[in-house]
Amino acid sequence: MSVSGVTVIDRTIHETNFWLRRIMDRLKTDDQQRAFSVLRVVLHIIRDCLPTEHAVQFSNHLPMLIRGLYYEGWRPSHELRVAREHALGILETELGPFAHDLSDIEEMVTAVIDTILDGIDESSGEKLIRMLPPSLQKLWLTGNPDP
Template identity: 35%
Template sequence: MGGHLNPMNVAEGAMNVPGVATFEHTIQETNVWLKELVELLHLENRHDAYSALRAVLHALRDRMTPAMAVHFGAQLPMLVRGLYYEGWHMAGKPTKDRTVQEFADHVAQQLPPRYPMDPLTVTKGVFRLLWQRLDPGESAKIIDHLPLPLRALWP
């Protein structure tokens, strides 16, 4: 029976390792989020959905106090959470975005050049996705800490 391993058995065994299953689950869950965002915003592909999700999450994160941002981040799927925290610096937070236009400008700065949709529509679509996917009570806590004009962007 020799001492060599059958690669198929090794691969099958890896799928049963809890850490690998966790990664598989978060990849699948993130793909579901991106697919839903493609549908909500009528985008052409998941890359545009990724850019939208990233831009709005960063603008929202930067508008919250660090404690609120961490609390909100804990609600996100693991892979989306990594995207959310990417490049975060707590200094100078929260930003002073108080109007819808200021927030939309913040989102626009995060979107790639020549993005196929305006930042306000993108924001509303991502907020709708978050409202549908996250616990309503937790979402309400975040919304309550936003200035009144920004609350109107949520469904």
């Protein structure tokens, strides 16, 4: 059934809802707004930790609607990009309202990273993991011993 009457828009809405359901399943929640907010925060941290060229290349693997979310508010020439060593601290601050403790934050980040990796090819996923700050790599590797 067409929602918008435009195939490409319907497809990206479907893909976005699929990603949100995957995150919701991983977080064991029915709260789609929470899944969306967590996805947004983690995507922005990933984007801001990657070199500009890699951030743009990575976005090509995202569904169109999620790609727009990824680019929301991005200023690639802005000098206050996220320092790799501060990524986890920023995630703790941004995701804090959705968490009871640090393990919840780790679970949220892992849920989003696993969903991203499920949606992209294996070599791109491995490349993404290698480019993430060590604190985020550790979160992903904790639940996935074979990157």
